[in-house]
Amino acid sequence: MKPLLKVAGLNAWYGESHVLHGVDMTVGEGEMVTLLGRNGVGKTTTLRAIMGIVRERKGEISFAGEDLMRVPLHRVARRGLGYVPEERGIFSTLSVYENLVLPPALAKGGMTIDEIFELFPNLHERRNSTGTKLSGGEQQMLAIARILRTGVRMMLLDEPTEGLAPVIVQRIGEVLKKLKERGMTVLLVEQNFRFASKVADRFYLMDHGRVAGEFPVSELSGRMEMLHDVLGV
Amino acid sequence: MTLTLDLAKRKERSPFIVQTVFLGVGLACLLLAPLFFYPVFLMKLLCFALFACAFNLLLGYTGLLSFGHAAFFGGAAYFTAHAVKEWGVPPELGILVGVFGAALLGAVIGFFAIRRQGIYFAMITLALAQMFYFFCLQSGFTRGEDGIQSVPRGHLLGVIDLLQPTNMYYFVLTVFVIGIAIIWRIINSPFGMVLKSIRENETRAVSLGYSVRNYKLAAFVMSAALTGLAGGLKALVFQFATLTDVSWQMSGEVILMTLLGGIGTLIGPIFGAGLVVTLQNYLATSEFPVTIITGVVFMVCVLLFRRGIVGEFYNSRLGRKLGFEHRHKH
Amino acid sequence: MAVATPLVNEAPRVVLSARGLRRDFGGFTAVKDVDLDVHHARVHALIGPNGAGKTTVFNLLTKFLQPTHGTITLLGEDITKTAPDKVARMGLVRSFQISAVFPHLTVLDNVRVALQRPNRLATQFWKPLSALDALNGKAEELIRSVGLEKEVNAVAADLSYGRKRVLEIATTLALEPKVLLLDEPMAGMGHEDVGMVAEIIREVARERAVLMVEHNLSVVATLCHHVTVLQRGEILAEGDYATVSEDPRVRTAYMGTEETS
């Protein structure tokens, strides 16, 4: 598989605190990779550094063969990366619909509004209400849906199932599978291990700002012991 | 798991000895200052320093930016001047009249202002203080443009003649020290802790059962009363009370002093006030117009020295070495 | 499915109840005719699909929102028109779905701010801060019970998300509430924390009423005595977990087809 995203020796800082200490990973085209790790090991920071939101960083990040380190934040999306933040980032001054159509469609192949509403009927029902008046779970759906429209090649998803009802989690799992069939690449941060194991091809295990291990989904059962130690699953 | 919590560490951080030394040196300077500087100028400086510290109680420790503190400062000046001149009360009582007047005014303005947060709060205080300005402009007792003039300083406790500059200076200094001590106590009290937490996260404070409005109002009134202390004192120092002290430019000035000295530091505003007052005095006889300088200082300060003189010092290497640690959101 | 035997020390009695609770937002009704009884020494779960109105119910009960209709009674007193801070002082304390801490205070101070409130210390502006040191013992105990002892002097803003949530629970407990409302306390937590928090909740529920919103069904199954399922603002089903989870309507509306525990 051709690597789409390549990260090598990534370091990142928040002011004086050094959070990432040399993260190495690759994500192949069309692959779905999950980043596991305890609270606070730097999963979110990794995504934010890749996206260019955390700018105090060192190391190499290349996407589709192109160096991302120098690209300004608003150009990163145009290269084909989409980011769904942990805190969702729904806009309170915009209606649900406006939130949904806010990110400009930057490439072909995105979902249409109708497809999205079919996927998330809640959003259709509440489309004229203010973004932040949505329930926590509805906001999560909106955050994902918003990126699906833009036709990105790769999505960075930060804990997309947090706070979602099991039915919705299930639905999101299905959506991710569907997206994968369409060739979407996904880097997923997840605490919900059960969910991750259903959708991911491969896992990276993070610890103390580094990648501490890597294994494909097929080796999952053999690694349960180790995961239990590290994650307490 | 038998980890003892390292509560002692927290105490270690507060630089007790360093603080005491600084305090001692500072007090000694103030006690000896009249030997080197012009007393009225020093007294003015102390009045404004107290004003700025009282203002900072609200801005720095409760997170409320009032753009209307001139109302309390100038208002108290009028109240004190009126009481001393027209009712003939002794100076110490006159100042109390100013303090109570300012507190009352603070309660009224605060009642409206605390209904909103952040910048709205600033604008509401500005507007209400402006109303008070118009009231002072039009009402008879303030004598309009002329102001209340020739206010007698009187005799402190009936014996000490305050017309004597040295007497007056030490009186002002005493009031100043008392004022600062009160502020210090409020900040470093359980009550002050609640104020800080309200500044940090108001909703959470409510859910913990704090009636946030009452706390804010209390802080507002305290700040207004202490501001009144400074205002009343100033009326006695200069022996007049005029419209300048209630105008919104004065509210702006006190913000500048606080910002310049260091928001959220106890003694920062004192330095800020010193700088602004000195600057104004110095610029009065120079070619350069004061407003431009003031404006530029404001901009530079916000852009480059947000922590202010004292805040920057606390954060400098030397400051840290001495054990000052200064945490305030910027 | 293993349902733990509920730990009951005292006879259950109703401490918080709502009748005919309703809330409209413009034309949209988020909560419709909800009757709810929360019992002392019980853990009561409020579950339901996203947007069902769970957080809104919390907001109504704690008076952060004013109900359009209905009455709320807390410990025998009508609180339908009471202010939120008053409600909190009466012993009904909540946590938030999005974590709520005082970011620039240390962990210790976060807890002490909560501890000082019922102690009448809060209004004493003439006392030195060291007056609060009397609370250290209690604070220490709380902090240790949630496993934050290494971070006592850390500033809350520097904690990771999960740790902040734990801290929030500690501050909530500090108030010794009679009724505890927890909005998704485990969301965003690592597994080790989930277990620990579940244990804490179980422990505190011995002498308190707990009402919690939670999507983690294994937690609900093991921890909760009573479950209310909300859908579109209305109560869809009620009962213990076993009963509710068998309900086909609940399965389609909420749990999905997947086996969850």
Added chain:
Amino acid sequence: MTMIFGIPLQAFLGQLLIGLINGSFYALLSLGLAIIFGLLRVINFAHGAQYMLGAFIAWLLLSYLGIGYWPALVLAPLLVGLIGAAIERTMLRQLYSLDPLYGLLFTFGLALTVEGTFRYIYGASGQPYATPALLAGGANLGFMFLPIYRGWVIVFSLIVCLGTWLVIEKTKLGSYLRAATENPVLVQSFGINVPFLLTLTYGLGAALAALAGVLAAPIYQVSPLMGSNIIIVVFAVVVVGGMGSIMGAIVTGYLLGVAEGLTKVFYPEASNIVIFVIMAIVLLLRPAGLFGRDA
């Protein structure tokens, strides 16, 4: 003669119209203020200075370059907009991540500097600016003598206000702007050039203030102080309307203009505080402002 509240109907109508003219200025100014606040979370204290700058540039253009009113109506806002954009780019920008009070303080300093400079160079008493020939004179409306220029002010400001509102509330650009206020980093991560948008916004707000300034030049004395006199009232207008609400700012501007105008007839002494009184009442009854969303 028909009487209304004890004054002749004609006089009443006249005063109503005059209130509307004043309201036009309030609306234009509070609109710009609301836009800047809504999108940048900055209380633009320099708004008054920018208003003054608009009027002064019109005067400078006329007296040094002989450029008249009509070109000035375009040139002055453009210039002030550019200056505003430059200030945003070089300075204001650094403050977004901070507590909004720093934005307020910065622009306060900016206002002092600009006004101080003009006062230093041109003095405080003001400069003359004549009504453009095309709009000179007046029309007798039967109930009052309406200077044509004032009629123009009403019409033109209405058009500008509505146009601006349409752009912000109904276009994609507007939704970018609104989203960018809340979470600029995220919006930028969607591929939108947020820094540029913010520059544009501040420039636009400043240009609106300058436009009001040019409109005011033939009516009010062109003086360095003209801005600081009006700005506090405009702040109150914005609080009453509910900050961040564009339509609210416009409608409240006109409404309060009229309220103030009528006060000038019935109880002139109170006309300068009537807006503040209304503000206090609104705060008691509707803390979020007449058109504001709940905070």
Added chain:
Amino acid sequence: DASDGKVKIGILNDQSGVYADFGGKSSYEAALMAVEDFGGKVLGVPVEVVTADHQNKPDIASNIARQWYDTEQVDSIMELTTSSVALAVQAISKEKKKIDIVTGAATTELTGKQCSPYGFHWAYDTHSLAVGTGGALVKQGGDSWFFLTADYAFGYSLEENTGNYVKENGGTVVGAVRHPLASTDFSSFLLQAQSSGAKVIGLANAGLDTSNAIKQAAEFGIVQGGQRLAALLFTLAEVHGLGLEAAQGLTLTEGFYWNRDEESAKFGKRFMERTGKMPNMVHAGTYSAVLQYLKAIEKAGTDETEAVAKELHALPVDDVFAKNGTVAPNGRMVHDMYLLEVKKPDESKEPWDYFKVLATIPGKEAFMDPAQSGCELVKS
């Protein structure tokens, strides 16, 4: 002789605020001219002029005044724009036994209840303005008045004084409307004035308020409609700012007009060369005050306050500003005032040629009888 080897005069006024045009830096220039004209020396010692900008803040003014007197050997302070400042500095001067001569402030309090044996009020005051505009204008046929009054003490006293003179001279006051200080829009008030049918609309306000009112009156065609505008405190500097187009036909009173006669025109041109503008009564008054002060020192043979004050009270004033001026026991310098009308643009022959002199009001009529002033220095 001079106490410390020199005579030092302080010019203390607003140089960056609202009144900066009224007096400002140009007043300092006027003082320098007076010193030069006197020869730069008095009693053989040099005369020095210092200046400071009080920023309209009485506390700053008071600070500077004290420092000047106490540590910088300043012998007298002059100009003192803004009444709060003038009163505060006069009180300090009285306490320190120093001479102050006010040219910039208008309040009659200075020579009334708060008078000082060493304090003088030189150029004008609210009383003389009221007499000038109120009294003289009625004689010219403007016998019914409507006032636009700034809503504070200064406005009231202007309105009341003027109204009294109007009535004394057989005119009537048909109405008044009080507008807030710093109003921007006067059209409502002007409409009320217009419909009152009064022949004269008296503007009992100052500064920008007056300018805006005049400008808007022009817009509403009030002067064309046959009504006359009378500004009660307005000077050449402000007329210049307003422009003749808007100001034409306006009536006002000043204590000085540069184009009054040859001597004044010569003075005006010299002043113009140095400052870029023609002097108004504050500038010329300051010139006169400095000159007279130096004359008094020379006459007294010392710069000691009591002696100089005595000479200032005794010496007649005769210079470009005042002809046959005298100083009353309360410190009021009594001189002629002028009722002026602003020319139409086509009547103006040269730059700054703005006024027609309608009438000269003799000093005795213009200024208040000292016995009525309430000053305790006046023995009745």
